Amino acid sequence: MKVSGFTFVKDAVKYDYPIVEAIHSILPLCDECIVAVGKSADGTLALIQSIDSPKIKIIETIWDETLREGGRVLAVETDKAFAAISADSDWAIYIQGDEVIHEKYHAVMREAMLANKEEQDIDGLLFHYLHFYGSYDYVGNSSKWYKKEIRIIKNNRNIYSYRDAQGFRKNENEKLNVKLIDAYVYHYGWVKEPKAMQRKQENFNKYWHNDAWVEEHVEKREDFDYGQIQSLGLFTGTHPKIMQARIQQKNWKFEFDISKKIFSFKEFCKDILFRLFEIDLNYKNYRLRK
Numbered sequence: 001m002k003v004s005g006f007t008f009v010k011d012a013v014k015y016d017y018p019i020v021e022a023i024h025s026i027l028p029l030c031d032e033c034i035v036a037v038g039k040s041a042d043g044t045l046a047l048i049q050s051i052d053s054p055k056i057k058i059i060e061t062i063w064d065e066t067l068r069e070g071g072r073v074l075a076v077e078t079d080k081a082f083a084a085i086s087a088d089s090d091w092a093i094y095i096q097g098d099e100v101i102h103e104k105y106h107a108v109m110r111e112a113m114l115a116n117k118e119e120q121d122i123d124g125l126l127f128h129y130l131h132f133y134g135s136y137d138y139v140g141n142s143s144k145w146y147k148k149e150i151r152i153i154k155n156n157r158n159i160y161s162y163r164d165a166q167g168f169r170k171n172e173n174e175k176l177n178v179k180l181i182d183a184y185v186y187h188y189g190w191v192k193e194p195k196a197m198q199r200k201q202e203n204f205n206k207y208w209h210n211d212a213w214v215e216e217h218v219e220k221r222e223d224f225d226y227g228q229i230q231s232l233g234l235f236t237g238t239h240p241k242i243m244q245a246r247i248q249q250k251n252w253k254f255e256f257d258i259s260k261k262i263f264s265f266k267e268f269c270k271d272i273l274f275r276l277f278e279i280d281l282n283y284k285n286y287r288l289r290k
Contacts, residue, residue, distance in 0.1 A: 001119055004085035005030040005055075005093045008077035008165075010038030010063060012047060015203070016196040017097040018188055019044075020051060025095045025101040029109060030055055036081040038063045057233035057250070059084050071164025071207050089155045090117055096165070097254045098189035099151075102240040105183035112181045113152065123159065123176035124168065125152040126286060127183050132235065133190040134226040134254035136247050140190075141233040143267060150178055150286055151185055164208070167285035178286045186240060193252050194223035226254050230262045 005026045011017045023033060037045050039062050048058055061080055065075040070134050076095070085092055091113045094103070101109075109125070116122045126148050131140040150167050153159050159176065162169040168176055192200065198221060205214045219225075239247060 001091070001114060002089045003030050003091045003093060003113065004089040005033035005095065006036075006078075006081040006085055007033070007034040007095050007097065007124055008038065008061070008074070008081050009044060009048065009097045010077075011040045011042055011203075012097060013042040014040075014130035014196075015200045016192045018100060018243065018246060019097040020047065021100050021240070021246060022095045022097055023048075023051060023056070024242045025103070025240055026095050027053055027055055028103075029093060029106055031089070032086060033133040034059065034081045034084045036061050036077050036084070038077060057084070067207070069208070072181065073207055075161035075163060078165045082159075082161070083157075085155065087155075091217045092153050092155055093153050094168075096189075098187060100186045100188065100240050100243055102184065102186060102199075102238075108181055108183045109152065112179065112183075117180060118222065121177055122179055122289060123156065123170060124150045124156055124178045124286075126178040126288065127151045127185045128180075128187050129187055130235070131187045133229060133232055134252065134256060135252075136188075136191060136234055136239060136243075136257075138232040138254070138256055139235045140229070140231070142231040144230065148180065148284075148286075149185070150176060162285060169285075174218065175285060175287045177289050179289055186243075188243075192224075193250075194226065196228075197224035198222065225255075229256070230267065231260070232256050232258055234258060 007023065009017065009019045023035065025142070034057050035048050037048050038058050039060070045060065048149060059080065061077060063073050063077060067076065082092060112125050128148055129146060131145045132138065133140050153168055156170065158170050159170045170176055201224060202218055204220050
């Protein structure tokens with residue numbers, strides 16, 4: 001069984017993405033890892049080149065800054081990386097620049113790929129998600145956070161990145177058939193030094209909205225305000241080993257009263273359904289197979 005990894009990145013230094021940790025977290029499972037590096041002025045290319053592994057294959061890209069609706073440019077860059085994986089790979093592991101896989105899930109992932117390699121009706125493997133927020137001690141636990149997403153796909157050239165690269169589709173807008181595995185993606189996109197987080201908010205929204213929308217809806221400030229969140233829970237597990245150095249270097253403080261809940265009536269009802277009955281009413285970009 002041959003496995004490729006693939007990802008994309010741009011301005012990782014400026015916006016403090018844990019892209020090196022993300023790549024390292026899947027390398028043990030991969031025979032190669034394609035990294036599409038968008039043209040950046042902050043040393044991102046040098047950062048990726050510094051990863052000491054013969055498995056890394058870099059392709060340099062230029063982002064189409066005119067694609068400003070729905071995060072489309074992120075899907076385009078994902079597709080560039082996927083298109084560059086070896087033709088003889090059986091599976092492709094996708095990781096985004098703010099996602100990390102705990103090493104304790106490697107065996108589960110490998111076993112699932114082996115077990116489903118010849119299953120013609122299975123297009124990919126579905127992961128659970130943990131969304132960290134504010135610091136490495138808190139996770140989002142309201143209904144607003146997506147709970148599952150596809151992060152391993154078959155090397156099928158009919159598969160493509162969908163919308164803002166959160167998930168995948170195949171053929172003519174067809175959802176993938178997937179199996180859920182007992183593994184989690186640790187999403188650190190909302191854990192950054194507050195100044196870096198504010199810079200990201202002011203810049204990254206332009207890939208979804210026009211300048212007028214960004215000007216009206218993205219508050220201009222020195223530091224990002226992490227206090228504007230509905231609900232959080234304490235994280236009681238362990239972080240991936242590859243994240244330990246970054247966690248130890250954290251230089252800001254964030255504390256949150258986990259008894260605090262700020263919901264609209266609709267959000268409150270969705271939250272109750274999920275907490276008591278594990279009913280997730282969020283949109284699902286896949287077809288789950290047993």
